[in-house]
Amino acid sequence: MNHSHSQRRQFLRTALGLATVGPILPATAWAQADYPRHPIRILIGTPPGDTVDGWTRQLVVGLSASLGQPVIVENKAGAHGMIVGNAAKVADKDGYTLLVSTGGPMSINPSVYGSKLTYDPVKDFVPIGPFTKGALYLYCNNDVPVTNLKEMVAYVKARPGKVSYGSGGTGTTQHLSMEILKKATGIEMVHVPYKGSPMVLQDVIGGQIPFAFDAGGSLLPQVRSGKVRVLAVSTPTRSSLTPEIPTLVEQGVPGFDTRVWAGLFAPAGTPQAIVDRLNKDLNQAIQAPKFVELLRVGAAEPWSGSSKDMSDFLKADIERWRVVVREANVKPE
Template sequence: MLCFLRCAAVFLFALFLSAGAGSQSFPNKPVHLVVPYAPGGAVDLVARSLGQGLQQGLGQSVVVDNRPGGGGSIGVDLVAKSAPDGYTLSVAAIGALTINVHLNRLPYDPLKDLAPVTVLATSPMIIGVNASTPVYSIKDLIDYVKARPGKVSYSSNGLGSLSFLSGELFKRMTGIDMVHVPYKGGAPAAVALASGEVSVGVTEPTSMLPHVRAGRVRALAVTDPKRSITVPEIPTVAESGVPGYETNSWIALFAPAGTPAEIINRLSTESARALKLSEVRERILKSGQEPVSNSPAEMARILRTDFEKWRSVIKDAGIKPD
């Protein structure tokens, strides 16, 4: 009996050392970044830029694996169901993690099945008006719409998109009544605004700014809580008279739930270092995104906050899940 207990103790101790050694030796093989969208988009660019920087810090190859489909749900689900060892990670945008879950029945729970590592990049939406509209500020816009309830239309990237929800949140917080006109993406939404099909538009800077520079659209405010470093001349909605208003699009790094804390922390630290590399930072900035990083705990807080915020806005907008 004594011999059995000694053998059991030795086995458990060896198992403990083996588990610890596995975390300490991480990584000892290539790391895969699963992008749940097609190549060429903003998330893909951020993932590839991050991967180049991570290779230096981790000392291993970092492979970007595009798994598009289902609004990002296919790729995210693949990561959620992967081994929690740090070798299969997700670089995904806000929609697949805090919005789609309230619109569709997904095979994963973002709050339970994923471990936040860090945010990687953020970008605001811009609220703009057609240049012929006699509106020059957010206050002007609120007054203009209140004088024409139900008669002013605004364009978005589509029903359920972040730009649509940003517009609906703006309506809710200001008490105005605008008619939503969905388009199939930011580019057509911005074109509709520039051509005068709609008077107001809410979309990302990369789609709206070319029309602003051409004089066809007037940018009123960014939806971020602080001014964007990419367009610092444009004020925020909050500073323009709607305190507490904030929305932004973020791209973040996630691991499967259950990944050891030391691996999560290592990935977070190395990601922050990679985002400070000049070549990585410049590539992300040129795409219209702002490279940023935070702690796993802070990313988890953002995930929970946005998850609840968009659930409330979607409910108020009367959108039913499919």
């Protein structure tokens, strides 16, 4: 009988102890354990139809499959990436609102906008990881009588200050690539910023703007259909995906090397366990055959890495573009 009472007392002490310990565990620990429990939003600062938008929409097919939840892409274009940057920055730090961003908003904006930039790419976000990188292409309207860089330079120099070029906005990689080219070749051109690359491409096709740089995803199909003409690729060596297109280095601009890249980010403070889970699924999703093929068609390639790899790359890229912005004297619009 005493033995039975003793067992009951021991059971009650154990049960009470468990009841006391249970609530001490952070609620986030339980949330992380079964993450994700509902759909995930990915915010992107480019308009529908942009190259990176297309890449992201194909990427989420693989992410949705591996995460077991729908992943929804939401475009928030405008204000040079600040609209989407602000929305992602203040989102809950629970892994359900993520950000796809690129070199312009993350690497170049800090130097162009300085204290006016409403987010800090390093302090306000934690990288999940990179997912692609690719070349840019210098292209022109079909009616412009040039077929290579030498002819372009001669054409522009014969019309000082009268030839324009378009970009998806001030501080984009496309904008800064042309500024580097202008400085290297001694030409003067008028920058016309747009709200996204698709509108630039439309106006180059239509003849409103003669020149621009763009990534291959949206551009190369138009090149292959004969609607615009490519003059050069921005990487130091020819792309194996477009081996017929010469580099700017080959055409007399030593060291020219600019690329587009895209990565996935979360608000700073997102639990490391969720970051690690997303990194694993991201690195798996970028190997999906349909995603790889979409990149290949646009002369880009999958780029895998850890959260730290992306963080280290971003810090170095910010410093690299800081020099370019200063030398080109780029000012906010």
